[in-house]
Amino acid sequence: MAVIKIKENYCKGCLLCLPVCHNNSLVVSTTINEQGLHPIVFKEGSVCDGCKKCAIMCPDVAIEIYT
Template sequence: MNFWRVPLDAHEVDVPRGEVHILEERCKGCGYCIEFCPKHVLGVSKKFNAKGYHPPQVVKPEECVNCHYCEVICPEFAIFSVPVEEEEQDARGGDLSA
């Protein structure tokens, strides 16, 4: 996470990790999840779904902090995130300055 000043307790904070799931066939391509993801986890996919829209794709999976913003801003119930539990998180490393 980028801070202009690293909080004093930063080393004590467990930043959660998330995994984004995309229900591509529900997507209507508004792009809100891509634009407003605070961690810029998502990008536009080149592929089309059956309705002819470009769904989002995960471009920086390691950045997801499971904030669920994509899930709440999506008007189509087409995207959600789930927590990645600790062991796996440890394996990925918990570097705050990443």
Template sequence: MAVIKIKENYCKGCLLCVPVCHHNSLVISETLNDQGLYPVRFKEGGKCDGCKKCAIMCPDVAIEIYN
């Protein structure tokens, strides 16, 4: 199982990463980041197989995947 790290202060909440996650493990956060935006977060109990599609889609390089 891979580990996903989302840099909340880099994320602008564009949600481009959400539909490419085939495990539906990315959701919009309920708390604001330092920019006053709602970043994406990894869902509690979510799965990540390390496909890196979300990281590739992110225009702000806010997602890192570690296998």
């Protein structure tokens, strides 16, 4: 199992990572980050298998995956 870290203040909420996550482990946060945007967060109780597709897709390099 991999560990995912999302730098919420880097995320602009472009949602490009959502469709590439085959585990549906990412959701839009209900809170607002420092930029005034709703960032992506890792859904509690979800599993990350470390495929890194979301990190590759992120234009802001806001997602880090540790395996």
